[in-house]
Amino acid sequence: MYNNGKELLAICREQNIPLWEAALLDEIDQTETTREEILEKTALALRVMQGSAGDPGEGKTMGGLIGGEYRKVKAYKDSRKTLTGETANRAMMRALACSQSNASMGRICAAPTAGSCGILPAALITGAEELDCGEEEILRGILTAAAVGKIIVQNATVAGAEGGCQAECGAAAAMAAAALTEMAGGAPEQSLHAAAIAIKNIMGLICDPIAGLVESPCSKRNASGVLNALSSADLALAGVESIIPFDEVVDAMYTVGLAMHPDFKETARGGIAATPTGKALAKTIRG
Numbered sequence: 001m002y003n004n005g006k007e008l009l010a011i012c013r014e015q016n017i018p019l020w021e022a023a024l025l026d027e028i029d030q031t032e033t034t035r036e037e038i039l040e041k042t043a044l045a046l047r048v049m050q051g052s053a054g055d056p057g058e059g060k061t062m063g064g065l066i067g068g069e070y071r072k073v074k075a076y077k078d079s080r081k082t083l084t085g086e087t088a089n090r091a092m093m094r095a096l097a098c099s100q101s102n103a104s105m106g107r108i109c110a111a112p113t114a115g116s117c118g119i120l121p122a123a124l125i126t127g128a129e130e131l132d133c134g135e136e137e138i139l140r141g142i143l144t145a146a147a148v149g150k151i152i153v154q155n156a157t158v159a160g161a162e163g164g165c166q167a168e169c170g171a172a173a174a175m176a177a178a179a180l181t182e183m184a185g186g187a188p189e190q191s192l193h194a195a196a197i198a199i200k201n202i203m204g205l206i207c208d209p210i211a212g213l214v215e216s217p218c219s220k221r222n223a224s225g226v227l228n229a230l231s232s233a234d235l236a237l238a239g240v241e242s243i244i245p246f247d248e249v250v251d252a253m254y255t256v257g258l259a260m261h262p263d264f265k266e267t268a269r270g271g272i273a274a275t276p277t278g279k280a281l282a283k284t285i286r287g
Contacts, residue, residue, distance in 0.1 A: 055074075095121075
């Protein structure tokens with residue numbers, strides 16, 4: 001039904017439907033399944049997200065580079081003396097939990113990727129608390145996120161190996177920002193403005209995992225990614241618009257990703273992976 005943001009907005013205007021409804025109709029058309037079946041699958045994805053965003057414990061991951069961050073941030077949040085506030089810290093601790101679950105081979109929802117799996121769940125759960133949303137509104141947020149993700153996949157990439165971390169965490173933040181905007185009652189245009197702002201905020205970010213593992217710096221980038229989504233949604237809801245249209249931002253992100261040197265695209269040969277400490281950690285992990 002749609003291949004880019006312009007076509008998606010046209011459908012919303014012509015049929016007078018919200019963005020999530022257009023995404024649902026497209027899914028019905030593409031998969032030849034029923035509305036009920038799609039909502040059931042979406043609800044299942046939400047259950048997985050909720051499960052991975054809880055306290056994963058202190059256990060170390062396969063590489064041993066992360067672990068226990070959820071509890072540290074929770075304790076800090078509970079101190080009520082934070083710089084970014086209680087909401088932001090709740091979102092960050094959930095994003096960190098999902099990252100640890102992924103690195104521990106736990107069950108996660110790779111939306112859009114495993115490396116960025118904490119951003120959307122943390123945004124949805126925390127946003128629902130702040131907005132007093134029920135499951136129906138959250139599912140609509142997920143469908144909105146899916147619409148944005150589909151457009152990015154069709155016109156660019158969500159793979160760190162092809163476009164750097166801007167493609168993974170950038171796409172996830174864009175999807176989450178659009179979802180939050182929808183959940184807050186924003187218009188379709190505002191959802192795409194939020195998505196565009198989120199991608200621009202992370203444009204050019206490389207993918208440089210230590211030892212090639214999805215642990216560091218990936219985990220912390222999930223935490224910053226959810227804050228990117230929250231702030232981008234707030235800006236859009238406040239009436240701030242992206243001067244560059246969403247589709248052009250996606251194209252620009254892809255162009256930047258293709259221009260990146262291979263060392264900066266998931267090869268662990270550049271960035272922090274290539275620092276003396278990064279190399280030493282990789283050597284230790286590999287035995």
